[in-house]
Amino acid sequence: MPSVKIPPVLRQHTDGQTEVELDGSTIGEVLQSLTTAHPETRPQLFGEDGELNRFVNVYLNDEDVRVLGGLGTAVGETDTVMILPAMAGG
Numbered sequence: 001m002p003s004v005k006i007p008p009v010l011r012q013h014t015d016g017q018t019e020v021e022l023d024g025s026t027i028g029e030v031l032q033s034l035t036t037a038h039p040e041t042r043p044q045l046f047g048e049d050g051e052l053n054r055f056v057n058v059y060l061n062d063e064d065v066r067v068l069g070g071l072g073t074a075v076g077e078t079d080t081v082m083i084l085p086a087m088a089g090g
Helices: 027-037 039-045
Strands: 003-005 019-021 056-060 080-085
Touching: 003 027, 027 039, 027 056, 027 080
Parallel strands: 003 080
Antiparallel strands: 003 019, 056 080
């Protein structure tokens, strides 16, 4: 099963877990598994249109999924998905 690294801002919604293993063969399926297991993560990850929020970056093995294939990017059993909220500063 692919593993998903959970950022600190979402850990309060995943019972403090820093990494979880989830079913799915695409990024979209893996993230849907996360929101099914931990519904409080859904508004943090997805907009009302079902697309990733623009301030959420998702990486598959260190590659930004937006330049790969977005939510349709294939995920293998040993892959690692990392969720990183975008940071703003000034």
